[in-house]
Structure formats: structure tokens, C-alpha cells
Amino acid sequence: xxxxxxxPRYKVAKRGQDVALRCDPISGHxxxxxxxxxxxxxxxxxxxxxxxxxxxxxxxxxxxxxxERPEGSVSTLKIQRTQQEDSAVxxxxxxxxWGDTEAFFGQGTRLTVV
Amino acid sequence: KNEVEQSPQNLTAQEGExxxxxxxxxxxISALHWLQQHPGGGxxxxxxxxxxxxxxxxxxxxINIQEKHSSLHITASHPRDSAVYICAVRGPGAQKLVFGQGTRLTINx
Numbered sequence: 001x002x003x004x005x006x007x008p009r010y011k012v013a014k015r016g017q018d019v020a021l022r023c024d025p026i027s028g029h030x031x032x033x034x035x036x037x038x039x040x041x042x043x044x045x046x047x048x049x050x051x052x053x054x055x056x057x058x059x060x061x062x063x064x065x066x067x068e069r070p071e072g073s074v075s076t077l078k079i080q081r082t083q084q085e086d087s088a089v090x091x092x093x094x095x096x097x098w099g100d101t102e103a104f105f106g107q108g109t110r111l112t113v114v
Numbered sequence: 115k116n117e118v119e120q121s122p123q124n125l126t127a128q129e130g131e132x133x134x135x136x137x138x139x140x141x142x143i144s145a146l147h148w149l150q151q152h153p154g155g156g157x158x159x160x161x162x163x164x165x166x167x168x169x170x171x172x173x174x175x176x177i178n179i180q181e182k183h184s185s186l187h188i189t190a191s192h193p194r195d196s197a198v199y200i201c202a203v204r205g206p207g208a209q210k211l212v213f214g215q216g217t218r219l220t221i222n223x
Contacts, residue, residue: 035213040215043157099144100134
């Protein structure tokens with residue numbers, strides 16, 4: 001497709017379960033971002049990739065969160081031993097370059113931890 | 115205090131009304147984005163601006179760098195404009211966006 005694709009769209013996990021969220025950015029986009037959006041709040045930054053390099057992971061809330069983009073295209077956000085506070089929408093965005101360029105967002109993955 | 119503050123948090127208006135959503139930020143920026151989010155989560159970029167004013171159809175975005183303030187205006191509002199509108203800023207040399215909490219707009223027919 002032409003846009004940013006995220007899967008799954010919805011995920012229900014039992015507390016303690018590991019989950020993996022996938023992002024397919026627009027082909028050729030160099031920059032890829034993961035954001036976390038709690039209910040009723042604006043998105044908050046998790047991590048940033050430029051090609052395969054993870055240049056900023058300062059927003060990852062704990063060492064249970066891990067992201068990778070091994071070939072500089074598809075990215076996976078992994079959450080280990082999920083907790084209820086991890087329930088949120090996880091948004092992926094990509095842009096053609098870095099700096100002040102338009103960001104294109106995926107539909108998000110809504111994670112519910114029960 | 116959040117770096118990016120939006121007002122109002124919620125806005126309900128009648129079809130046809132002129133809508134203004136405000137965004138104030140406390141840090142230096144290289145660009146400000148206005149985004150639209152419909153139920154279901156998808157976010158669409160409306161504007162990216164670093165100075166002055168931009169217009170697209172019924173939407174107008176303005177920014178005052180000295181005042182650290184931006185506004186999003188919608189003329190002749192329509193029920194399909196109902197969505198959450200989010201302001202986000204990027205700092206100089208930074209890559210990530212810092213978001214406001216969003217303004218939920220409801221336009222009644």
C-alpha cells in the first residue's frame with residue numbers, strides 16, 4: 001500500500017505476556033518514529049530510527065520496551081511482560097528525510113492488557 | 115506545565131460556525147504541525163509551518179514565533195470536521211515531535 005501500515009490493529013494481551021507490534025513505513029522513508037498515545041492524551045515519543053540506526057530511544061518507558069528496524073524498512077516494537085499501564089495506542093510514523101519534513105502516520109495498534 | 119498547551123480541550127459548535135483552536139508552546143521550535151485524528155486512531159497531517167500563515171481549503175493555520183502561539187481556523191464548519199485536532203512541535207535540531215493533548219471538536223448539524 002501507499003501509506004504506513006501497522007499490524008495488528010488491535011491486540012489484547014494478558015498481563016505478563018510478550019507482544020510484538022509491526023510497522024511497515026512508506027517505501028523509501030528514512031525516518032521512522034514510534035509514539036505511545038494513552039486514552040484522551042496526545043501521543044508521546046518512544047523512539048526514532050534513521051534507516052536501521054536507532055538514534056534516540058529516550059522515550060522508552062522501561063527496559064521491557066525494545067524496538068528494532070534491522071534492514072532500515074519494517075520496524076517492530078516489542079513489549080515484554082506487559083503491564084496494565086502499557087495499554088495504549090501505539091503509533092508509527094515515517095518521513096522521507098529528517099528534520100522538518102511531513103510525517104505520515106499509521107492507523108496505530110490499540111493494545112489492551114488485561 | 116506541558117511544553118505544548120492547546121485550548122480549548124473540547125469544543126462543540128453548530129454547522130457553519132467559524133472555529134478557532136489555539137496552541138501555545140514554551141520551547142524554541144523549528145516547525146509546528148497541525149494534525150487531525152479521527153476515531154479509530156489514524157492521524158493525518160494538515161499543516162507544517164515555521165512562520166506566517168498557510169491555507170488549505172477551509173482550513174487556515176497561523177503562527178506567531180515571537181508569541182510562541184499558533185491557531186488553526188476552520189471556516190464554514192461541517193459535521194465531517196468533527197475530530198481531534200492536535201498541535202505538535204519540533205525543536206531545532208530535534209527529530210521527534212512533542213504533542214499537545216489535543217482538542218476534541220464536535221460540529222452538530
